[in-house]
Amino acid sequence: MEERGSISIHTENIFPIIKKFLYSDHEIFLRELVSNAVDATQKIKRLAAIGEYKGDLGEPKVTVSVDKDARTITIADQGIGMTAEEIKKYINQIAFSGAEEFVERFKEAGDRSQIIGQFGLGFYSAFMVADRVEIITKSYQEGTEAARWSCDGSTEFAITSAEKETRGSNVILHIASDSEEFLETSRIKTILDKYCKFLPVPVEFEGEIINNPNPIWTKQPNELTDEDYKNFYKELYPFSEAPLFWIHLNVDYPFNLTGILYFPKIKNDFELQRNKIQLYSRQVFITDEVKDVVPEFLMLLHGVIDSPDIPLNVSRSFLQADSSVKKINTYITKKVADKLSEIFKKDRETFEKNWNDINVFVKYGMLSDDKFYEKAKDFVLLESIDNKYYTIEEYKALTQANQTDKNGNLVLLYTTDADKQHAFIEAAQNRSYDVLKLDSLIDSHFIGMLEQKLEKTTLKRVDSDTTDKLIEKDETKESVLNDKEKESLKGIYETAIDNKNMTVEVAAMSPDDAPLVITLPEFMRRMKDMSKAGGGGMMFMGDMPDMYNVTINANHSLNQRILNAKEDNKARIARQAFDLALLSQNMLSGAALTSFVKRSFELIDKE
Numbered sequence: 001m002e003e004r005g006s007i008s009i010h011t012e013n014i015f016p017i018i019k020k021f022l023y024s025d026h027e028i029f030l031r032e033l034v035s036n037a038v039d040a041t042q043k044i045k046r047l048a049a050i051g052e053y054k055g056d057l058g059e060p061k062v063t064v065s066v067d068k069d070a071r072t073i074t075i076a077d078q079g080i081g082m083t084a085e086e087i088k089k090y091i092n093q094i095a096f097s098g099a100e101e102f103v104e105r106f107k108e109a110g111d112r113s114q115i116i117g118q119f120g121l122g123f124y125s126a127f128m129v130a131d132r133v134e135i136i137t138k139s140y141q142e143g144t145e146a147a148r149w150s151c152d153g154s155t156e157f158a159i160t161s162a163e164k165e166t167r168g169s170n171v172i173l174h175i176a177s178d179s180e181e182f183l184e185t186s187r188i189k190t191i192l193d194k195y196c197k198f199l200p201v202p203v204e205f206e207g208e209i210i211n212n213p214n215p216i217w218t219k220q221p222n223e224l225t226d227e228d229y230k231n232f233y234k235e236l237y238p239f240s241e242a243p244l245f246w247i248h249l250n251v252d253y254p255f256n257l258t259g260i261l262y263f264p265k266i267k268n269d270f271e272l273q274r275n276k277i278q279l280y281s282r283q284v285f286i287t288d289e290v291k292d293v294v295p296e297f298l299m300l301l302h303g304v305i306d307s308p309d310i311p312l313n314v315s316r317s318f319l320q321a322d323s324s325v326k327k328i329n330t331y332i333t334k335k336v337a338d339k340l341s342e343i344f345k346k347d348r349e350t351f352e353k354n355w356n357d358i359n360v361f362v363k364y365g366m367l368s369d370d371k372f373y374e375k376a377k378d379f380v381l382l383e384s385i386d387n388k389y390y391t392i393e394e395y396k397a398l399t400q401a402n403q404t405d406k407n408g409n410l411v412l413l414y415t416t417d418a419d420k421q422h423a424f425i426e427a428a429q430n431r432s433y434d435v436l437k438l439d440s441l442i443d444s445h446f447i448g449m450l451e452q453k454l455e456k457t458t459l460k461r462v463d464s465d466t467t468d469k470l471i472e473k474d475e476t477k478e479s480v481l482n483d484k485e486k487e488s489l490k491g492i493y494e495t496a497i498d499n500k501n502m503t504v505e506v507a508a509m510s511p512d513d514a515p516l517v518i519t520l521p522e523f524m525r526r527m528k529d530m531s532k533a534g535g536g537g538m539m540f541m542g543d544m545p546d547m548y549n550v551t552i553n554a555n556h557s558l559n560q561r562i563l564n565a566k567e568d569n570k571a572r573i574a575r576q577a578f579d580l581a582l583l584s585q586n587m588l589s590g591a592a593l594t595s596f597v598k599r600s601f602e603l604i605d606k607e
């Protein structure tokens, strides 16, 4: 048998176009051909299972081999094989019409880069690396002859009969001179590891099976132990610490999706790693850029998602609008929220223990997804300065009585740095106020969100005002000083401080409070933070100096002493007191620090 023919397609010269524009993705030829071999193997298994194939099934595998001298790569399978007629139908027509469609779309597409690499070219992708491709194949059907097909990527092909005793196909690529890199076994091994690691049929390369055909995401959760999940995580990310916990995804209606998402252990905010979720379609690796398939905030998770329903051969913008992708997004969000809620309810201790690692996911999720917020608001935790954890409701109940101001607003206090703001924290605790730790990068947004969502509640940083003013109560404190004395004290401090960015005022505080307090108002600081982050049209604020309030405690004995001191000592003592206040807040540096130290030595020298 010898037949020559011409493939009937309508586009001339497909080959140069594909070869040129798929340049960056040449390696996918191997994924496509091995997947075809796997498909053919699964088909014969299915036929055997339903009794359609009665021959010996054996333990079919796919074998990839490289022959450097002959300059070939062979992908051999023991699948269903093809008759000469089937080659004409499936290869000459289907495979080539797929390639033709690609070129048609490619010509029409406005942004060509969008379709490159996202179009499954299937069998035809062999011509990206080979200048001639042969198929030697024998169908599983009894009494059929083996056939050999050969083509150089043009529309001309030849089919002859061939010698092949066993069922299955060998696809032989004669590697082109510009693709010699693929004759290196190390390169082939890398590509196989990337795309074929979890293919459902054993794949052999250089005498070894390179894949795990039964990855755990294809199993039922009740067949698996914690160890299985942890081992699989190690298999995916050999260098990562053990995960905190995981979610096994398993849905078959209204779309098909399996997978395992892990909550990784993260050391700090800067280490957040994206692109750690791998996307598979029927166990074939597709990509680790899951941007449109997984909600943005869940990209911090690790693991695998496998779905044949995700359209992989279309452009990004289409993917975003795709309804099954949207449903998948919603499903994953819900699953993650449910899992967190379950752990919170069943094992609060573990939940609290892991809170430091998971709070970023939870807060990020609440900020970016309203539905997630609705679920997470019941388990998001607030951590107090003494390391106790509260839900929002619990914390409201704890603080309501003592921290409601005269207008009926609940004021929650927080610190971003327990060391630097220590003096303020202590002052707040002296009033039996509770202080929260909100010190991660995401917390400034989280604070804004809480204020928006919770009625009559504000959050203030503990150093943003004097303790009396942080939570204004109805009581007024009596001042030991009269108005004239207050005015004169204010003048003394203003002269001593001599800084137009410091606004001085005198207030009646408790004699036990500090003699003076320097604060950066909450509003001012938030505006500046916002402008630093580049948002809200506040750019001009970024260049403005910090405007501090200096509140002098009229009832502190030191201030009374200043008023009564000798005229030429007044400013010196005031300056010394001011410097001490700066020092306690880590704000004293440079020339001011040098002169403070000098002045202090003089003072003790006089004693």
Ligand SMILES: Nc1ncnc2c1ncn2[C@@H]1O[C@H](COP(=O)(O)OP(=O)(O)OP(=O)(O)O)[C@@H](O)[C@H]1O
Residues within 6 Å of the ligand: 032, 036, 037, 040, 077, 079, 080, 081, 082, 090, 091, 094, 095, 096, 098, 120, 121, 122, 123, 124, 169
């Ligand atoms: N190793 C093989 N054994 C048996 N049949 C094969 C083999 N490789 C390809 N075929 C047949 O050729 C057809 C075309 O293959 P091709 O890879 O171009 O497209 P596809 O597999 O149908 O789709 P895609 O690869 O885009 O998912 C296949 O559907 C299959 O019928």
